[in-house]
Amino acid sequence: MNRFIGFIKKEFYHILRDRRSLFILFGMPIVQVMLFGFAITNEINNVDIAILDHSKDVNTKEIINKIATSKYFSIKGFIDHEDEIESTFKKGKIKAVLNFEKDFSKNLVTQKKATVQIVTDATDPNTANTISNYVGSILKNYQQELNQGLNLPYQIVPQTRMVFNPELKSVYMFVPGVMTIILMLVSAMMTSISITKEKELGTMEILLVSPLNPIQVIVGKVVPYILLSIINAAVIILLSIFVFKMPVQGSLFLLGAESTLFIVNALSLGILISTISSTQQTAMMISLMGLMLPVILLSGFIFPISSMPLPLQLISNIIPAKWFIMILKGIMLKGVGLAYVWKETLILIGMTIFFIVLSVKKYKIRLE
């Protein structure tokens, strides 16, 4: 036991004395959470739009007012002619133009129908889509106000309710994803680098010649990273609760336990990587390319898995991050207990055991 504590102490010296690894361990998680939380967002706020109003009557005024007072848009100009639309977009600031047809009010009254064209700058398709949706719902609202007191023969009123994230905050979606990425990165990359570092420096040989057995060496190298990753997970959860006001509906204990499981899973992947790479560079490249990209692209963090082509959907199943994100969303947003995530949990446990068995096998071959 004494040996073991000595080993862990030594590992902490390594980590604390290397600024680069310290930054990756503690700086990056905070920077990433902040970046994803604040900068990258699917919501639109204060989008600049321009108005092309051919009729300038009561109804168009009212609509324009409604739009101007919403927090989503700010009206940054009025133009007089269709020809100006394109040049307005080319200047880059304005993302959408509302084009009211001539005699808007008159048409509304006489023909019961008036048109407004929503022209959006679709160089960014997501934003364009969101803008037209938002404008559409403002218009629908206005229409309902106009129809008040009238008896329409048929009326379907959709009532949308966004469950678990009523305000559609994208932070809710990013926090589980970022947490997954960071735990994966810190645990897998840092352990694989720290183990290959010993190989590269030749100190691994010294350790193997000592009475410590290989398993003890590996466990000794891994335990500090388990501790650090748990701290990281806690920091991320605290940041999301206190900075981004993200609720944790489910049990904190379960959240902690599942996070620890995922950390161990990532660590075992890290060990596996270190058994197949002989230099720190290789370990880093494998971790970045082999782990980070799939985690970002195929885990369902940013791109929904259900809209991927079938082969990618199948591949996504072998990515541990996918299951962890499902667990995280379940616990944090839906407040479910183990009864609802046991399947994902079992899959993660299975993968962890698989990685460990595989690396033990590989590790032995290396020693021959």
Place this chain on the structure above:
Amino acid sequence: MAKDNMIQVENLTKMFGDFTAVNNISFEVGKGEVFGFLGANGAGKTTAMKMLIGISKPTHGAATVAGYNVLTEAELVKRNIGYMSQRFSLYNDLTIKENIVFFGGIYGLSSKDIKEKSQTMINELGLHDMTNSLVGSLPLGWKQKVAFSVALLHNPKIVFLDEPTGGVDPITRRQFWEMIYREANRGVTIFVTTHYMDEAEYCDRVSIMVAGKIEALDTPKNLKSQFRVDSMNQVFLKLARNIE
């Protein structure tokens, strides 16, 4: 077989696929002997040494080190040997003291033992002012001396030195060999590989490996008269040329 042989090697062979890295070598090393293990790069020295220190399994043959079988009692072998590699054996980002505590710890020394040992070691090396400086900041010669002392912390019966003086200046090399002799006089067996033929002259006995086989094994004096030359360097060259 003499009873106090610390290393006993019989027909040791290591194959990697079709390639025979170590071909049927046999030798023994007595207690307190300084045994030079020579050979060109790629001759199989390191592979042979790795089998003796228990991190590589022999394909055929047997070896005992400190009285324990390397195949079946690797753990006991490891407890009784010290090892210092040509590549640096200490952690550069730890201080001298932390390195001593760490390596003492993994060999299961009590903290009291570690304290006493490190005190004597620091006295012998005259390192009083440097115990808290990072090993990375020491000159190479010093590092190697510290590494050697650390390899001796747990009182091993045999110390394996894999090119311990590579890249070190002549004066420090000289001092290093004084340390080696001191330990040999205390009864520690020294098994050393080297590229420097002048160092080979310091050894009690020398073996020269060429292409996986031991081609010569004797005291430096006998080897020189056997090959009718005046330096180990010439012995080495003659052997290597003959084989080619």
